[in-house]
Amino acid sequence: MIRQLAGGAAAGALSTATMSAVMLAGQKAGLMPGQPPKHIVRAALPGHRHRPKRGEKVLGAAAHLGFGAASGAAFALLTRGRRSGVPLGVGYALLIWLAAYEGWVPALNILPPASRDPAPGRPVVMAVAHVVYGTTLALAVRAMRGTGERHDQREESHRRRADTRSAVNPVSR
Numbered sequence: 580m581i582r583q584l585a586g587g588a589a590a591g592a593l594s595t596a597t598m599s600a601v602m603l604a605g606q607k608a609g610l611m612p613g614q615p616p617k618h619i620v621r622a623a624l625p626g627h628r629h630r631p632k633r634g635e636k637v638l639g640a641a642a643h644l645g646f647g648a649a650s651g652a653a654f655a656l657l658t659r660g661r662r663s664g665v666p667l668g669v670g671y672a673l674l675i676w677l678a679a680y681e682g683w684v685p686a687l688n689i690l691p692p693a694s695r696d697p698a699p700g701r702p703v704v705m706a707v708a709h710v711v712y713g714t715t716l717a718l719a720v721r722a723m724r725g726t727g728e729r730h731d732q733r734e735e736s737h738r739r740r741a742d743t744r745s746a747v748n749p750v751s752r
Contacts, residue, residue, distance in 0.1 A: 583659055584652045590719035591651015595644050598712040602704060610700025615680075615690060616643035622689040647712065650675060655720050663724070668717025669710050676709040 605611050617639035622628040624635065654663070654671055680693040680702070693702040 580656070580659075583655045586723040587652040587655025587720060588648040589651070590655065590716055590723060591648040592644055593719050594651060594712045594715040595647025597715045598647070598708045599640075599643065601708040601711050605700065605704030605708070608700075610704050611698050612701075614639060614643075615684070615701075615705065616640065616646075619684065619689055622687060628688070651716055651720070654716055658720065663717045663720040665714050665717045668715075668720075669713035672709040672713030672716065673706070675712075676705060680705060 602611075602614055606614060614636075617635050620639040620642050621630075621632055621635045624632045624638075626632055654668070657671075658667065676693075680690070684690050685692040690701075691697065693705065696702050
């Protein structure tokens with residue numbers, strides 16, 4: 580289980596990095612004003628919830644990475660023993676997006692719901708970014724599981740060979 584959590588967290592962190600690239604591109608293209616993780620941290624820090632605060636950019640990036648890693652760990656546990664296909668990863672990521680941007684983010688008065696966002700490009704960029712997150716997450720979890728399974732198979736093969744050698748040659752014991 581620890582291996583699943585660690586692998587999922589690493590996959591989630593990697594996926595957050597790819598997602599962040601999409602979000603930054605969307606901001607640079609003028610499709611959304613600022614990064615949502617920064618706005619979320621801004622609202623959580625002491626002072627006026629909609630005024631800029633020292634460190635919010637770095638804290639926003641760290642919080643985003645942490646949330647992405649935790650979500651990746653949860654995905655790895657939820658899909659344990661099953662194939663983590665891309666459609667499942669994308670569906671998972673879009674559920675996270677809907678829960679956040681139609682749920683708790685507007686409920687806390689941080690940003691408007693995605694369906695009524697005055698920045699029409701932000702919901703599109705964020706939906707695409709979550710699709711990228713889910714795709715990367717599913718592929719990374721699958722790759723990590725494959726690597727771990729191959730490693731476990733190699734260890735088992737080595738153990739069997741050692742057992743066979745010691746059974747055939749009792750002096751080597």
